[in-house]
Amino acid sequence: MASAAELPVVLVFSDSICKYIANHIPQSSFQLYLHANRGARVVDVTQDIYRHRTVGFGVPHVLFIHVGTNNLSTCRSLQEVMGEFDQLIEMAKAHFPNSTIVMSSILPRLDSRHLDDRRISVNTELAVLCNTRGIHYC
Numbered sequence: 001m002a003s004a005a006e007l008p009v010v011l012v013f014s015d016s017i018c019k020y021i022a023n024h025i026p027q028s029s030f031q032l033y034l035h036a037n038r039g040a041r042v043v044d045v046t047q048d049i050y051r052h053r054t055v056g057f058g059v060p061h062v063l064f065i066h067v068g069t070n071n072l073s074t075c076r077s078l079q080e081v082m083g084e085f086d087q088l089i090e091m092a093k094a095h096f097p098n099s100t101i102v103m104s105s106i107l108p109r110l111d112s113r114h115l116d117d118r119r120i121s122v123n124t125e126l127a128v129l130c131n132t133r134g135i136h137y138c
Contacts, residue, residue, distance in 0.1 A: 007031045011060035011099075013048055015040040015067050017107065033060070041070045042084040049091050063096045066104035068122060072115045082125050089133045101135040 008030045012018055019036040035048055045067040065088070071081050092101050105123045109116040130137035 008061040009033065009058070010062045010064060011052075011096075012036070012064045013045050013052075013067070014065070015045070015070055017069065018066050030061075039070055040067060041074075042067050042081070042088050046084070046088040046091050049088070049095055052095065060096060060099050063092055063099045063101045064104065065092065065102070068106040068119075068126070069109075072106070072109065072118045072122070078118075078121055078125065081122060082129060085126055085129055086133070089129065089135060093133070093135070103130050103135055103137050105138065 010030050010032050012021065012032065012034045014021075014034070014036045016036055016038040018034065019038075021034060021036075022032055025032075035052070037044060037048065040048070045065065067088070068081075068085070071084070074081070089101075089103070103126065105126065106119045109119055127137050
């Protein structure tokens, strides 16, 4: 078994939905570093990435980003929300140019048909944006 220093590093920036991820996935093949903030919106995660300093583990192999649920209820236009995602991607690529960047889709909303319809619209545009900007989308 590889020592912790030899394992690939996965760095996660997320809203609170990922806060317990470490409890649900085995970490014997990678090191997980998690930044999950309650109520975080796209601009908050962008700022978290800007302020982040890689301490102790160097450059992450994978940067995983999950955010957007808290942006669904805003009265802002789809174009404005996508502009924020574009800035987030730009910041991630600038701060982690040698990392594989993965953007997660927004998960389904079962509590509101309106919010779920908006989620579908955002995810459709986000997939195109990620493809255009050269990052992975799942």
